[in-house]
Amino acid sequence: xxxxxxxxxxxxxxxxxxxxxxxxxxxxxxxxxxxxxxxxxxxxxxxxxxxxxxxxxxxxxxxxxxxxxxxxxxxxxxxxxxxxxxxxxxxxxxxxxxxxxxxxxxxxxxxxxxxxxxxxxxxxxxxxxxxxxxxxxxxxxxxxxxxxxxxxxxxxxxxxxxxxxxxxxxxxxxxxxxxxxxxxxxxxxxxxxxxxxxxxxxxxxxxxxxxxxxxxxxxxxxxxxxxxxxxxxxxxxxxxxxxxxxxxxxxxxxxxxxxxxxxxxxxxxxxxxxxxxxxxx
Amino acid sequence: xxxxxxxxxxxxxxxxxxxxxxxxxxxxxxxxxxxxxxxxxxxxxxxxxxxxxxxxxxxxxxxxxxxxxxxxxxxxxxxxxxxxxxxxxxxxxxxxxxxxxxxxxxxxxxxxxxxxxxxxxxxxxxxxxxxxxxxxxxxxxxxxxxxxxxxxxxxxxxxxxxxxxxxxxxxxxxxxxxxxxxxxxxxxxxxxxxxxxxxxxxxxxxxxxxxxxxxxxxxxxxxxxxxxxxxxxxxxxxxxxxxxxxxxxxxxxxxxxxxxxxxxxxxxxxxxxxxxxxxxxxxxxxxxxxxxxxxxxxxxxxxxxxxxxxxxxxxxx
Numbered sequence: 069x070x071x072x073x074x075x076x077x078x079x080x081x082x083x084x085x086x087x088x089x090x091x092x093x094x095x096x097x098x099x100x101x102x103x104x105x106x107x108x109x110x111x112x113x114x115x116x117x118x119x120x121x122x123x124x125x126x127x128x129x130x131x132x133x134x135x136x137x138x139x140x141x142x143x144x145x146x147x148x149x150x151x152x153x154x155x156x157x158x159x160x161x162x163x164x165x166x167x168x169x170x171x172x173x174x175x176x177x178x179x180x181x182x183x184x185x186x187x188x189x190x191x192x193x194x195x196x197x198x199x200x201x202x203x204x205x206x207x208x209x210x211x212x213x214x215x216x217x218x219x220x221x222x223x224x225x226x227x228x229x230x231x232x233x234x235x236x237x238x239x240x241x242x243x244x245x246x247x248x249x250x251x252x253x254x255x256x257x258x259x260x261x262x263x264x265x266x267x268x269x270x271x272x273x274x275x276x277x278x279x280x281x282x283x284x285x286x287x288x289x290x291x292x293x294x295x296x297x298x299x300x301x302x303x304x305x306x307x308x309x310x311x312x313x314x315x316x317x318x319x320x321x322x323x324x325x326x327x328x329x330x331x332x333x334x335x336x337x338x339x340x341x342x343x344x345x346x347x348x349x
Numbered sequence: 350x351x352x353x354x355x356x357x358x359x360x361x362x363x364x365x366x367x368x369x370x371x372x373x374x375x376x377x378x379x380x381x382x383x384x385x386x387x388x389x390x391x392x393x394x395x396x397x398x399x400x401x402x403x404x405x406x407x408x409x410x411x412x413x414x415x416x417x418x419x420x421x422x423x424x425x426x427x428x429x430x431x432x433x434x435x436x437x438x439x440x441x442x443x444x445x446x447x448x449x450x451x452x453x454x455x456x457x458x459x460x461x462x463x464x465x466x467x468x469x470x471x472x473x474x475x476x477x478x479x480x481x482x483x484x485x486x487x488x489x490x491x492x493x494x495x496x497x498x499x500x501x502x503x504x505x506x507x508x509x510x511x512x513x514x515x516x517x518x519x520x521x522x523x524x525x526x527x528x529x530x531x532x533x534x535x536x537x538x539x540x541x542x543x544x545x546x547x548x549x550x551x552x553x554x555x556x557x558x559x560x561x562x563x564x565x566x567x568x569x570x571x572x573x574x575x576x577x578x579x580x581x582x583x584x585x586x587x588x589x590x591x592x593x594x595x596x597x598x599x600x601x602x603x604x605x606x607x608x609x610x611x612x613x614x615x616x617x618x619x620x621x622x623x624x625x626x627x628x629x630x631x632x633x634x635x636x637x638x639x640x641x642x643x644x645x646x647x648x649x650x651x652x653x654x655x656x657x658x659x660x661x662x663x664x665x666x
Contacts, residue, residue: 190371193650197605198642205627205635206380282496286609289498290624305498312502313510320506323499330494338490 122315158218166226470553
């Protein structure tokens with residue numbers, strides 16, 4: 069049986085650590101909640117459903133009621149949608165702009181690279197939350213403004229990360245070979261550089277997503293994020309904080325949701341295979 | 350200092366001034382050009398087209414944005430910060446009341462955070478892989494993941510609501526005794542230390558770990574140097590630049606923390622003033638506060654750059 073010796077090429081396999089698997093499950097859980105939030109609702113989000121404010125957990129109100137007698141469970145589920153949805157929209161925009169500009173800067177180099185890098189460095193001179201405050205002061209707080217602010221705050225980081233990775237790859241021999249056989253800048257960007265840096269970039273975007281979630285909930289906590297009657301998790305903490313001495317669960321539950329999402333994502337990326345992690349800062 | 354060092358430091362100074370100028374442009378035009386009209390906002394329910402037009406003229410809002418930018422920036426140089434649109438008081442008065450409070454808060458926090466974070470990061474790097482290292486690293490990744498307001502809320506719940514040891518608000522009457530002041534500072538400072546320490550610990554440990562992988566550290570190991578000596582004598586002096594940079598970058602996080610913490614504890618600082626300004630869209634106030642924060646931030650980044658340059662032995666001769 070000589071034919072048996074011809075085996076299919078062995079697939080590259082990563083060892084998945086149990087901790088990473090658990091974290092992945094937590095993240096997926098919240099993503100599913102956010103995606104299908106309307107199916108999980110038990111009461112409309114803005115409705116006052118009980119006369120008992122800061123009511124206890126019960127069969128009717130699984131997580132109790134908040135400071136106006138609204139169902140915390142329903143608001144938490146919808147909050148997942150706001151928190152994750154806005155953060156993800158911002159991440160996609162910031163990531164796309166940052167990665168594309170970073171690749172362009174690396175592939176073209178020269179004056180274009182210098183000018184672009186200098187211009188983008190300006191944004192880095194403004195601390196994150198401060199820039200968010202300035203943008204919200206100018207544009208008012210609405211979901212498009214929030215997404216725009218997140219994009220403005222986080223694309224410089226994506227740009228710098230992509231550019232530094234891409235510049236390293238750009239110096240390798242196979243890029244010179246591609247240039248020698250006459251490939252254009254765009255071909256090199258997309259077919260030669262990008263496939264070699266896509267893993268670290270995705271991991272880096274994951275870390276940025278955590279920062280975005282924390283920034284967004286911080287803004288909502290200040291009252292400058294998602295506006296009532298709707299609420300993301302940060303806004304839920306804000307609105308219930310008056311009841312901190314007698315309605316603690318209403319404050320703690322959204323905090324725990326935020327912490328579980330952020331911690332799971334951080335730990336997941338921390339436990340990624342070494343090959344990807346090596347490049348992270 | 351050699352000629353080359355001073356030239357590099359001069360370049361840093363120039364870059365900082367240029368950045369501050371660009372930041373001022375960004376701050377001014379973001380607050381001015383985005384949709385949203387201050388005059389209408391101020392008049393609220395009573396708004397009519399004529400009233401809004403008159404108010405706009407009184408406030409000088411009908412002039413071209415470039416001219417108003419020039420007015421504003423030259424005003425800043427002269428120390429004339431304009432009038433708060435909402436409280437009708439000079440912005441300089443409002444700020445001079447609040448700025449010292451924020452500086453005290455930030456200074457106390459930095460005085461605790463920097464030695465603590467560097468110490469823990471270095472110790473974690475010396476005994477890398479030990480239980481101690483894993484405890485520090487796990488705690489650090491946890492606190493990186495928690496939003497500041499969550500740490501603040503939990504601490505308030507523990508110490509003010511259940512134990513009743515500390516006041517929940519950091520309101521400081523002028524007649525406050527020393528103990529009152531110290532008690533009022535404990536919780537805000539603790540929250541800030543927790544939230545800004547963790548990132549610094551992680552980056553310090555990572556920077557030293559990088560240096561540990563270099564050939565000269567390996568040579569020192571082969572010569573029989575102990576683990577603490579490897580880290581403190583060989584790796585640490587060569588990781589000063591990345592560590593100082595990480596400290597400066599964590600200051601961005603610290604500022605974010607200050608904004609949250611001052612709001613939670615109702616602390617009469619500049620960040621609280623600015624958040625209130627954003628709520629009422631008090632543009633002159635917001636613009637000046639932003640410039641003060643960015644100025645301090647850029648100063649810190651510049652100081653970090655200069656320390657990094659001075660720490661490079663190749664530039665000393």
